[in-house]
Amino acid sequence: MxxxxxxxxxxxxxxxxxxxxxxxxxxxxxxxxxxxxxxxxxxxxxxxxxxxxxxxxxxxxxxxxxxxxxxxxxxxxxxxxxxxxxxxxxxxxxxxxxxxxxxxxxxxxxxxPGISSLSYLCAKSNTDISKVKILSFHGKEELLYHNIDSNEFTFIITSKGEGVKEICRKLIDFGLFDLDIILGENLSYENERITKAKASKLIEMEISDLNCMLISNPDADKSISIGLPDEVFARDKVPITKSEVRAVIMSKLDICQNSICYDIGAGSGSISIEMSRLAYEGKVYAIEKNPLAVELIKKNIHNFSAENIELIHAKAPDGLDNILDADKIFIGGSGGELINMMEMIFTSKKNPTIVISAITMETIAQITDIVKLAKEKGYDTEITAVNVSKSKEVGPYNMMIAQNMVFIAVIKM
Known part of the structure; x- marks a missing residue:
């Protein structure tokens, strides 16, 4: 036997x-x-x-x-x-x-199987475990804002007592300071402690390294819209890709939650922000050379709590160190380096989706050459012209005011 x-x-x-x-x-x-x-x-x-x-x-x-x-x-x-x-x-x-x-x-x-800290804390707090988003900050980084903002309950396994305080500081920075947090320490042991409090109170406590937390957000909103209103962005005198055009660009990019994205020539960062909201478990690299625009991108990153954006102050192709890891690339400004950038991108084995916008005839001429080259390399291509007009009140009348026509080229496998 x-x-x-x-x-x-x-x-x-x-x-x-x-x-x-x-x-x-x-x-x-x-x-x-x-x-x-x-x-x-x-x-x-x-x-x-x-x-x-x-x-x-x-x-x-x-x-x-x-x-x-x-x-x-x-x-x-x-x-x-x-x-x-x-x-x-x-x-x-x-x-x-x-x-x-x-x-x-x-x-x-x-x-x-055994009893997890998740099931134990949910049972102790009478929380429906099916409504809980599960994160771990134990030895890894997670994107906090989107998960908490879009889920009624977020369970977090933290890294030591200081990890709880770091998360609480982030919640306060995000403006989520009024959310109820249930902190479980030394669960199941004789010195077990379960505390329900706001972030500001937990920061002042001595917290055990053996802990987990459950954050409640009754106003959670799971919806993610594209084409945000222009007015929600800090803009100053830096041009912005208008809302309607931005919506078309985002639909063409077809971003997934874990996409690695590049926004080259990011301007005030409106495309970067839209990317970060869709790729909430991924990464966005915003490349911009203009110092004024860089400061605006910083403001917009802060205003939208866009943790997954890495801002790079450089003129492309500088700053494209991770471009071959990207699967979604938008080029809104090339500084005359469009051909050089595309030659670099075409070496990627990830076959990224590339979207290029243009309003000048010179850039449109370059796009024509790039599309021809992309077809030779086996990519599918399309070019769309977007012409948007918006109403404006003139006395008792509404007139349609035309915006610049934008050409949008899409290159993908």
Whole structure:
């Protein structure tokens, strides 16, 4: 008979052994070897004595420990639930490719969910978990404003106590200072504390490093419109791509939530702002050479809390260091370098969607050459002329006042 070995990936919950599931307890009782990070190992040692314990969290090292103990049933313990920001996901992927190896032949990989800090805090606060957006600032960066502004509840796993305060400072800067925050500290332990407060109060508190937070925004708005009114932007004397033309440009770019975007010749930043709202899990690079325009872009970034815009004060093609990573590119001003920029962009293996606007005959002539070159490289192309007129009251009458005709070229695979 084949001697089948079990590798058990166990979510131990928040750390209180009383919250272990019966299935997890059974798996730990059967296992001779238990591996995990120090806090997880310490939380089960007392209730499961006479085991061979290893304190380790590195995936490759855990695999080596399992390999060296293949004659024993093994459990790897993880905090919370193994499906929520858990190292077990990476370990499972590694192990499933090893089961055909001689050492791992006939091994079963078993998974045991635990109670997550998310489900625990939602239960304690009577919050519908189906309405919650989940973020983690533990060892990574997330875009905060859009997620909180567009979700009724946002759950955040933070990085230490200072991480909570940093998020609260950002909320105040964003003007979201009046939102209710439920802070959970040391959940399930004897020193558990759950606090409901505004950001300003939490900043003044001593906060445990073992924490998570749930932010409530009853006025959340999930809609994202394009073609924002011109009046919402700081403009001064810098030209702005008008609202109706901007809407056409954004529709042609077809930006996804995780797109990497470039706005070259960003002007006052209206296109950059529109990009950032659509690519709310992506990145926008705004390239502008005019010092006055750069200051306006800074104001608009602040006014719209556009965390995912990186402003680069340069004349293209300078400042295009990451252009080959972009999948959406808008060129509204080229400074006479349009051909050079396009030659650089055409070397990208990402086959980006490129939209170019033009109002001068000289730029239109260059676009004609670029379109011809793009077709030779296998791109689809189109050129659209947009002519917008808007009404203006003149005495008792309304007259239609024409804006500049704008030519919009689209180049995409």
């Amino acid at each position: 084949v001697n089948t070995k079990n590798i058990n990936l166990v979510g131990i919950g928040l750390g209180n052994p009383n919250l272990l599931t019966k299935a997890a307890i059974s798996a730990l009782e059967r296992s001779t070897v238990i591996i995990g990070a120090k806090r997880m190992v310490d939380s089960v040692k007392e209730d499961f004595p006479n085991k061979k314990y290893f304190t380790e969290y590195n995936t490759e090292k855990i695999i080596e420990i399992i390999r060296e103990n293949m004659d024993s049933e093994t459990a790897v313990v993880f905090s919370g639930d193994i499906s929520l920001f858990s190292g077990s996901l990476k370990l499972f992927d590694k192990l499933k490719y090893l089961v055909e190896e001689k050492d791992f032949k006939d091994c079963n990989i078993n998974t045991y």
